[in-house]
Amino acid sequence: MAARTGGQNGKQPTINDVAALAGVSKKTVSRVINRSEFISEKTRKAVQDAIESLGFVPNPQARALAFRRNFLIALLHDNPNAQTVLNFQQGVLDAIKDSDLALLVRPVDRGSDRMLDDVRTFLEKQRPIGAMLLPPISENDDLAKLCEDLGVRYVRVGSALLDDAKHCVSSNDREVVAEAVGKLVALGHRRIGFVRGPVGFRSAAEREEGFREALAQAGLSLPDELYAPGNYRYAAGIEAGEAMLSLAEPPTAVFVSNDEMAAGVMSVAHGKGLSVPAELSIIGFDDSPTATHIWPALSTVRWPIREMGSRAARTLVSDFLGPNAKPADDESPVMPSTFIERQSVAPPKA
Amino acid sequence: MAARTGGQNGKQPTINDVAALAGVSKKTVSRVINRSEFISEKTRKAVQDAIESLGFVPNPQARALAFRRNFLIALLHDNPNAQTVLNFQQGVLDAIKDSDLALLVRPVDRGSDRMLDDVRTFLEKQRPIGAMLLPPISENDDLAKLCEDLGVRYVRVGSALLDDAKHCVSSNDREVVAEAVGKLVALGHRRIGFVRGPVGFRSAAEREEGFREALAQAGLSLPDELYAPGNYRYAAGIEAGEAMLSLAEPPTAVFVSNDEMAAGVMSVAHGKGLSVPAELSIIGFDDSPTATHIWPALSTVRWPIREMGSRAARTLVSDFLGPNAKPADDESPVMPSTFIERQSVAPPKA
DNA sequence: CTTGCTTTTGACACCGGTGTCTTTTAGGAC
DNA sequence: GTCCTAAAAGACACCGGTGTCAAAAGCAAG
Numbered sequence: 001m002a003a004r005t006g007g008q009n010g011k012q013p014t015i016n017d018v019a020a021l022a023g024v025s026k027k028t029v030s031r032v033i034n035r036s037e038f039i040s041e042k043t044r045k046a047v048q049d050a051i052e053s054l055g056f057v058p059n060p061q062a063r064a065l066a067f068r069r070n071f072l073i074a075l076l077h078d079n080p081n082a083q084t085v086l087n088f089q090q091g092v093l094d095a096i097k098d099s100d101l102a103l104l105v106r107p108v109d110r111g112s113d114r115m116l117d118d119v120r121t122f123l124e125k126q127r128p129i130g131a132m133l134l135p136p137i138s139e140n141d142d143l144a145k146l147c148e149d150l151g152v153r154y155v156r157v158g159s160a161l162l163d164d165a166k167h168c169v170s171s172n173d174r175e176v177v178a179e180a181v182g183k184l185v186a187l188g189h190r191r192i193g194f195v196r197g198p199v200g201f202r203s204a205a206e207r208e209e210g211f212r213e214a215l216a217q218a219g220l221s222l223p224d225e226l227y228a229p230g231n232y233r234y235a236a237g238i239e240a241g242e243a244m245l246s247l248a249e250p251p252t253a254v255f256v257s258n259d260e261m262a263a264g265v266m267s268v269a270h271g272k273g274l275s276v277p278a279e280l281s282i283i284g285f286d287d288s289p290t291a292t293h294i295w296p297a298l299s300t301v302r303w304p305i306r307e308m309g310s311r312a313a314r315t316l317v318s319d320f321l322g323p324n325a326k327p328a329d330d331e332s333p334v335m336p337s338t339f340i341e342r343q344s345v346a347p348p349k350a
Numbered sequence: 351m352a353a354r355t356g357g358q359n360g361k362q363p364t365i366n367d368v369a370a371l372a373g374v375s376k377k378t379v380s381r382v383i384n385r386s387e388f389i390s391e392k393t394r395k396a397v398q399d400a401i402e403s404l405g406f407v408p409n410p411q412a413r414a415l416a417f418r419r420n421f422l423i424a425l426l427h428d429n430p431n432a433q434t435v436l437n438f439q440q441g442v443l444d445a446i447k448d449s450d451l452a453l454l455v456r457p458v459d460r461g462s463d464r465m466l467d468d469v470r471t472f473l474e475k476q477r478p479i480g481a482m483l484l485p486p487i488s489e490n491d492d493l494a495k496l497c498e499d500l501g502v503r504y505v506r507v508g509s510a511l512l513d514d515a516k517h518c519v520s521s522n523d524r525e526v527v528a529e530a531v532g533k534l535v536a537l538g539h540r541r542i543g544f545v546r547g548p549v550g551f552r553s554a555a556e557r558e559e560g561f562r563e564a565l566a567q568a569g570l571s572l573p574d575e576l577y578a579p580g581n582y583r584y585a586a587g588i589e590a591g592e593a594m595l596s597l598a599e600p601p602t603a604v605f606v607s608n609d610e611m612a613a614g615v616m617s618v619a620h621g622k623g624l625s626v627p628a629e630l631s632i633i634g635f636d637d638s639p640t641a642t643h644i645w646p647a648l649s650t651v652r653w654p655i656r657e658m659g660s661r662a663a664r665t666l667v668s669d670f671l672g673p674n675a676k677p678a679d680d681e682s683p684v685m686p687s688t689f690i691e692r693q694s695v696a697p698p699k700a
Numbered sequence: 701c702t703t704g705c706t707t708t709t710g711a712c713a714c715c716g717g718t719g720t721c722t723t724t725t726a727g728g729a730c
Numbered sequence: 731g732t733c734c735t736a737a738a739a740g741a742c743a744c745c746g747g748t749g750t751c752a753a754a755a756g757c758a759a760g
Contacts, residue, residue, distance in 0.1 A: 081432075263643035
């Protein structure tokens with residue numbers, strides 16, 4: 001508990017006040033703040049005391065100006081889903097908690113044709129040290145190039161490596177999807193449906209590849225009628241469910257590329273009086289809140305999203321976070337997703 | 351499309367460059383940037399051209415320093431639910447889009463006993479112009495007082511007026527809950543259960559009051575066994591559902607204080623083979639994504655959360671947002687919630 | 701007590717803007 | 731043309747820090 005003199009005379013103390021009180025020059029105070037090594041223990045102590053007793057907090061704007069560098073990092077996203085953004089954000093904050101950094105969050109409208117200009121303006125104005133790009137905009141190479149051009153560091157977060165390791169944090173979706181689908185096969189499922197994510201999304205492609213790998217591994221094929229397009233929205237799940245579950249020979253299990261669509265498929269199953277999981281096993285992806293809010297609870301794949309946030313921040317600005325922050329060079333930027341088994345999967349009936 | 355000279359020679363142009371190019375003093379350029387009125391049209395034009403051709407963007411840190419004021423507003427929240435935070439945030443951004451302001455998002459750990467100190471440090475360091483407090487932390491008077499003391503403007507967002515209108519944006523939960531429950535009554539329901547939100551949350555109290563108002567209005571009573579405590583979590587919904595639906599005479603309808611718990615109740619109903627809405631009507635609150643992802647889709651109450659975000663920003667910093675931003679004094683800070691009817695409500699069986 | 705070196709400290713300019721006050725310019729009345 | 735006044739523009743200090751480089755202090759060796 002430092003003595004809080006509060007806003008005495010209504011003004012924040014400045015470095016000059018500290019210098020005066022400690023009987024040193026402001027530069028010396030600056031050295032203490034920035035942990036310069038060329039300072040005697042005695043002086044450091046005196047300055048520290050003065051800082052404490054005044055409740056001095058360095059003005060970040062002044063520092064930013066003098067350093068010609070802003071202690072800000074930006075999180076750019078196009079709301080893949082709210083929980084993901086917030087968890088990621090929390091991970092970032094875990095990482096920068098004890099540093100001087102602050103986090104700027106910036107939604108980006110992927111659809112707009114002014115998107116690049118908007119981001120450019122934002123980056124030019126705020127000049128953050130670095131930017132973290134969440135999927136799906138992390139897949140946009142122009143955006144990465146823009147950061148590069150503007151001298152803003154960047155990290156791209158995705159379901160697979162999108163760039164060299166220095167600019168990437170990713171999960172291993174393909175493997176984990178293959179593993180999950182492998183479990184369906186092991187339970188005896190032979191007719192397994194697939195609901196895809198939106199075209200042009202890397203995450204969707206990765207999940208599909210993982211799915212196909214597992215089928216190939218088991219020597220199974222994917223008939224056209226068991227393959228549905230989708231866009232990660234609930235309505236697409238409904239459509240896919242309607243289509244597949246009306247078939248003469250419906251699938252006994254489905255892998256759906258995200259939880260929201262999986263909820264749609266499940267709702268169709270309920271509507272048709274099909275019991276889940278007895279008559280239809282469903283696996284989703286995301287481990288969104290929805291996964292446990294529907295009935296039966298959905299087996300799904302979880303991204304280590306908070307950890308990815310920390311990792312992304314550390315990759316981006318390890319040099320601002322103290323000695324242990326930097327991920328070792330030989331450490332892979334791939335963070336493992338996990339398959340979560342809940343109640344929506346069972347062996348096929350009969 | 352301004353000519354983008356890009357990062358020529360690797361540096362951002364400064365106000366001095368603009369001044370030199372336009373053949374005026376930097377103060378004059380400053381006047382143009384800040385739309386001072388004492389400037390001739392001719393000079394303004396010349397300066398504008400210079401700005402355009404250099405692609406000059408004023409350095410916000412330098413401005414902040416000189417103005418002794420930071421062009422930042424902060425959003426403090428304790429993740430009431432992810433979608434809410436993000437929607438609110440979007441509303442704020444709608445409002446500040448064309449201004450010089452930027453948004454800083456800061457999660458706060460309500461549980462921590464260092465919470466106040468953390469926030470204080472944050473505010474002292476960043477010195478935002480103002481802070482927006484989302485529920486439930488908006489209900490914390492100490493936090494509001496802290497902002498006051500630090501000279502940081504604030505706006506508290508809540509389900510009811512928490513402070514004077516200058517510091518408040520709220521919804522009219524009580525009324526709308528009463529209206530929703532009124533509809534249950536109108537359909538013929540007489541045994542209506544209630545699942546409460548966490549003790550100590552204003553939002554929970556408001557919803558309960560609305561519920562009781564509607565019952566009183568209809569001359570109905572609320573027997574103890576139809577009143578369940580809760581905490582806004584799914585598991586609490588499960589518990590409440592187990593308790594009420596095991597009764598000899600279960601309710602024919604339930605009002606649940608948020609969607610997440612409502613999903614829990616619904617899942618118990620499914621588990622017991624009760625058909626929703628035929629045998630049990632359910633109303634939730636929040637209009638979270640979950641509401642439409644469960645089956646049947648949940649009737650619920652929607653906060654005008656994005657609009658509240660815009661409104662909060664405008665109340666906070668109307669003086670930075672141009673002439674039309676200020677909400678008129680006689681305009682109420684109460685924004686209307688709406689009852690959304692979906693498939694989880696029907697007349698009682700028999 | 702000097703000398704010579706290293707460590708510590710300080711003076712002063714500077715980062716890129718704005719505030720204040722002064723000077724210049726423009727325009728109208730005489 | 732001169733004078734006066736208001737509008738426009740500029741000079742210079744300042745916001746609160748850091749960089750640079752020179753000066754002071756500390757210390758061992760001579």
